[in-house]
Amino acid sequence: MALYFPHIAIFAAFMANNMYQIVATEQFSEKVYKYVVRAPRIARARKAGHFIILRVDENGERIPLTVAAADPVAGTVTLVVQETGVSSAKLCALKAGDHILDMVGPLGQATRIRQVGTVLACGGGVGVAPLLPIVEAFKKAGNRVVCVLAARSKELIILENEIRQWSDEVLIMTDDGSYGEKGVVTAGAEKIISREKIDECIVIGPAIMMKFTSLLTKQYGIPTQASLNAIMVDGTGMCGACRVSVDGKIRFTCIDGPEFDAHKVDFDELLRRLGGYKHLEQAAFQEYLTHQPQA
């Protein structure tokens, strides 16, 4: 037999390796959803700080999402998504049992976890999801961990119990005072900083929130890492869409980050670049919404 045609075996292996089934979902708030997705190899390989890129369907965008949790035994990763545009809305429309077409990862550099003493972890909105594995890892590395979770209102505070499991103390801040203390994240952070010695700070959330938290910790000279949410396409260093200025140099969020020394990040540039496609995204979202069946 000189010829060898293993088509069937190939097809079977292809299907087995290329299914990203949603095994559970949970709605955190009106626009925020949690997904537990079968991706055994990613679940085994990922570390705190890593992200994945997924594509919902053949026409979908490549969406970067930080892994909020992973279960290597069950072979699942947990993702938290906020509906903000067409692509995230398509994802948020999926139910348990549905499949995601593509998922690649783990991407980016894992968080540098080590014992430093006391870590202040600040999470804003859905930024709490990527913060969770980092909080867990810092706690497991023997640090005291104090968290500040901030959102506009009570419904938007997510993963509080999970965060509490790995924190020595959790401070909740809401803009409207509907839960925890009234005020923004920096007010909560400053309260902690003025009270005790913080050795390192990690901040994840909207770019504007990271900017002001970073300005605050800079005043106090606390080393701070921020996990940046730049626009990405391929996620492997190829396209440069996610370029950011760190210490005046071009860095790529996808391969050099997503975490950078927050005090060296040009947040104003990041904020501006995040808005680069807003007009197109908003128009596309309006178009998408008008074609959805009315509930």
Added chain:
Amino acid sequence: MNEQLDNTGRNQAWRVALRTRLKNRERVDIARVRMPQLPPHERVCYQNREVNLGLDTDSARREASRCMDCIEPTCMAGCPVNIQIPLFIKQIDNGDFLAAAQTLKQTSALPAVCGRVCPQEKQCEAGCFYTLKLKKEPVAIGYLEQFAADWERNAGKTSIPQVAAPNGLKVAATGSGPASLAFAGDMAKLGYEVTVFEALHEFGGVLKYGIPEFRLPNSIVDAELDNLRQMGVRFEKNFIVGKLMSFEALKEEGYSAFFVGSGAGLPRFMNISGESANGILSSNEYLTRVNLMHADNAGYDTPVLRGKRVAVIGGGNTAMDSVRTALRLGADKAMLVYRRSREEMPARIEEVLHAEEEGVEFMLLVTPVAYLSDADGRVCAMRLRPMELGAPDASGRRKPVEKVGADFDVPVDLVIVAVGVSPNPLIPAALSGLKTTALGTIEVNPDTMQSSIPEIFAGGDIVRGGATVILAMGDGRRAAAGMHKFLSEKYLTT
């Protein structure tokens, strides 16, 4: 086998007959074939319609008859993979198109691709007797290569190369661009179980995300991928070797050796003032959004910025691809900004001509020194500085020198930076002990493509920094030969 070899030799009766059928004096008077093309005004409306329509059989045979079947074919010296050029051309001349396609495939893994994207004017056609001695237009070797490969595919006569019985060894290629595809084909023929790991959701590497369909239709790349699948090559997408699974873990899964063809990943920027403005992006980003993500098509979710006044910085093929894409996406004014003159442009001459026909405005001997942006942070103008050419630099091209004091601003709303790429650091970062150069490329033995880690071979842009499809393919084939020798000595002998 010998019989087959004999049947193709220059002194075979059929080749002698072709040479005597026409007097060389008549032969040289035949005008070089013109490639039928979509008219420029029509082609700029379609991102996915190939500009070159291909030769018909009559014009291909007529063009093939121009070839003098030289005793010493100087054209072959220009071919990085040593295609038997006079043989395949004479087979076309003789009407035996399938044989011509098979001749091409003996040395080139992707002839339908190379016929379209090789810089023939710098390679085979530069060495053609017509160019060298007659000072006439060379035989259209590239068009003929495309013709033979397309004829075979369109006739449904693509022959799947015979694959040796499995030898029990598993090897992997990382990346699915031209280097890896060439490697995979050769290794499959030798009886290896080959898996190609691709980071993106599509296979084909730069052939898919980089080169637009108006130059290389995806269907041609897909046909080549299908051939490899039929030879038993396994493809895994969404898989970053070194991230999802380490090389060590893959070795434990039975992979004996690896070919790294991960390409030139990182886009370069110029580090000039205002370059981070919105509306300034790398050619990789622009082309990936359009070619891979289909952002030009309303049915797809990925957005792309459509400029009315688009400037593309650079003079290579990627710059041409970008500026022509901008036209197809509705630019009123598509400008190509290049710091040297037309003669030094590294792009294929045909792409330069096509770009001109389509209305691209060439701004030569200028370089951007700054970008200005509007209140929303979107680029609104580029500041250009005139250049003049000085003495030749390391590349042999005359070095551009800035003329200070004559800067001028040109309004733009989209800028595509196509000034080259650096090697993708993902694989080198995942392999401690892998020797790399100061530029970040992987160091290899140029004969075997073996790296400083014996079971890791590499080729294409990750070794060369930025080269052509044909060179990448040649690397892939050399790596396959090198790896086969290495693995044979290690596992298959005794």
